[in-house]
Amino acid sequence: MNVELPRRKLDLASAIAEGDIRVLLMVLVHMTGDERWLEPPYKPKRDVRLIPDPQAGVPPEIQAEIRAAVLKLFENGEPKPAIADPDNDLMLRMMRATLGGENVAPEYAPLMREEMGFVPREVRWSKPPGNEELAQQHVLIVGAGVCAIALAVTLGRLGIPYTIVEKNAELGGTWYVNRYPGCGVDTPNHSYSFSFGARNPWTRYFAKRQELLDYLRKVALEYDIRKHLRLNTELTSSRWDESKRRWISTLKTADGEEVFESTTLVSAIGQLNDPLPAHFKGEETFEGETLHSALWSDDIAFDGKHVAVIGTGATAMQLVPAIADRVASVTVYQRTAQWARPVEGLNDPISDGAQWLLAHLPFYVQWYRFNMFWRYGDGLLPFLRKDPDWPHPDRAVNKGNDRHREELTNFIHSELKDRPDLIEKCVPTYPPYGKRILLDNGWFSTLTRPNVELVTDGIDRFAPDGIVTSDGKLRPADIIVISTGFKVTEMAARLNISGRGGKNLKVAWANDNPTAYLGLTVPDFPNFFVMLGPNTGPAHGGSVIFQSECQSRYISSCLVAMIEQGVAAIDVDPNAHDQYIRKVDAEHEQLIWTHPGMTTYYRNGQGRVFSAMPWRFVDYWSMTHDPDFTQYRQTKI
Structure with a gap:
């Protein structure tokens, strides 16, 4: 596959000819600052398909004008963009225009400016600690899939020490374990990919298992994660030591058992990790x-x-x-x-021209990613209410x-x-x-x-x-x-985790009813976080990678605030937890997954929806962007 920079005008023109008109228009706005590209006669027609027509319903003569304008901009090199980061008002207009006039709500503008890399997402120190203070911290992450990688990148940037333990022989989580023929992602992979790191040259719009696994390995290499990774290592139990304010974990390896202490414990095993057996007579x-x-x-x-x-x-x-x-x-x-x-186009390859645009044309990959994010995200939720x-x-x-x-x-x-x-x-x-x-x-x-x-x-x-x-x-x-799925109700409870007073998570989540504040934290389990926990499954579409980035930011923000404020331990206040769960349940009563006359693994035996998230992705992003410590019980150092 050729994604090298074309050397001749003909090559550049050929690549631009394969571009998505709705995306090329956004490139023109960024590069020229001219907002006429957002108005008729250039405005795309609305197209709700997952992989829309790249001609966007625009007349051929207008398409030719758009492509010629892009070619003229770049035929002699790469000019400086007139607008690198649109403000919220312009961002909203651009999102609505690229979607053919869809009524995108204003709150999506700050989310997508961050998601597309126009403004930074990473957590930052307000007063960076010294190496000695950081050395007293350690995060133990259980599982080495998408969630663990997202959190590891965030912790690594902050300099917070961490270790990942993985029971299998390689990282990758679900993309390592699941290897049946035909295995692949059912989310467009330009959305099912991290917002950070080097762009991956996906060979198709919906990647198969091996390509996804290779991608995760590349990210781990890019961010030097393997030096923190212990494979063939299983967590068999973990208990909170109140006197030490640490988690005391037992790890099982080929050489036997060992004890591992950490200030923070994170379950990154997700929801779909333990196969559900089916038993039949005979x-x-x-x-x-x-x-x-x-x-x-x-x-x-x-x-x-x-x-x-x-x-x-x-x-x-x-x-x-x-x-x-x-x-x-x-x-x-x-x-x-x-x-x-x-x-x-579910199984279609991505053409060489499209690959070049995604790799080299400024702002193209960001707006293509937005289109995929929206089409397989919150755009569907109104139809489920x-x-x-x-x-x-x-x-x-x-x-x-x-x-x-x-x-x-x-x-x-x-x-x-x-x-x-x-x-x-x-x-x-x-x-x-x-x-x-x-x-x-x-x-x-x-x-x-x-x-x-x-x-x-x-x-x-x-x-x-x-x-x-x-x-x-x-x-x-x-x-x-x-092919009967997974034991979804267990989630992190199968890890044998005991919190304050020896309370086991399996007991806290009895009757197949796991609950967590923001899907992340549980009362009486200090400094313990669950990634892709209860009611965070992206059931109306979207990407678990987006969820993992929201959650890794939240966890890291909690740790930064604790270190900067001299807090040794936090656990969510039971009242805050219970109030949040009531809101979750009330929202689900308005949604399709509580509809009678069907079974779904999103519900438990009592009929409560415990797996699926009821919120829009923009709502969950807002909820998890900055921790509110008034919702937590705090233990000072």
Whole structure:
């Protein structure tokens, strides 16, 4: 792939010809300071698709004028921009213009100026401590995935000592552990990437697992994180020592156990880290191979085999299309049909011209990232809010949600037009987005293959040579893949953490009901933070990387304030915690995930939504930007 700077005018013109008009317009505003590019006749048409048409609905002659203006600016080198950092008013106008006139709220302007790097995001000291004072601090981070990397970068910039322990043999978290065929991100990777560090030359718009893992390794190398990383090291327990005001942790390695002391403990294992097993009658009699999709083995040979896949969630939607042409047959066992959004260009490579623009054209990558951030972020949330006056709550939660239902249903019908039997099985009965938002990765077309069968009868038992369903039919299988998700309710509780007075986190989060102030802190667990904790899952879209950056800033800001103010320990006030949880629950009552008539891993057995975040991303960014220590109990040094 060629992303080198073009040497000839023709090369530059060719690259600009591949550019997204809505993004090129923002480049012109930055470089020239001329705001006429935000007005008709240049204004793009609104396009709500995840990967929109790069021509943006602009007439060809106007497109040519825009591209010619960009070419003229850069054909003799790179001029100095007229506007490097738009103020909030101009930023708001630019965001609305690039989205084709969408009514972006004013509060997004400061967020996106920070997210796009126009203003700094990093935490800074007001009075930097000396090396001796810093040496008394130490942060133990459990897990080495996206969250740990985000926090490590922030701590490293501040000079706060930290250690990351990872039970696996390599960093990467979910992108190291999950390795099933077809595994990849379902968020545009120009949004699913850190706001800091060197730009990654993604080869496609939605990256696959290996490319994501390589990206995380690059970030770790760029910020010298590996020297703080201990692999094949598992936290088996941790307890708060009130007299020492430290966490006393037991670490298990190949050489045995050791005790590790830290002033701060952070769970960075997230929500989706512990596979949820599924047990079936007769499973011990099955003579083939059985494995969970999250515990994939590269040693299992699938070619020419009869494969059964139990579950039709995000993993199955990627796995089944990836193996269907390699196996003798795939039998998919479905409990609940899933809505899936069609995405043009889901598996398309990024062209050389687009790569060059992303790498070299000033402000292009920032505005492209914004477009991806918005399209798979808060732009969808209004369609998930219940309208109490909507007359058809059985099929949708509001008028816009019903329009999405019609569009998604039409898509399923078009994909399965020759298979009415599959249409009946594949159109869900619950409102769109009531479960996790999925992308069609060739799922529906794969179901029409002659060697693929979708079974909606319940599983009665495993037999030695396959699976028997409730109608008594035996379907042969050489390999059974259990794709039933994760133990989401446990989160950090499985780490065996005991806070003040010996209170165990598993007890605090009893009845599968984890709660945390801002999804980050728990009463009676001083100097303990949970990343991607309760009610922080980005269920309406977005990126866990954005969440991880919000949370790493918050944690680091707490530590800086503690050091500067002479505070040894903080834990959230129970009243502040409880008040926050009441707000979370009240907000969720207005959203789709409390809608009856469906099951979702976002809810626990009591029906409470514990996983999904009810807030807009801009709201959570604001909540976590600067800690409010009046909400905490403090222990002075």
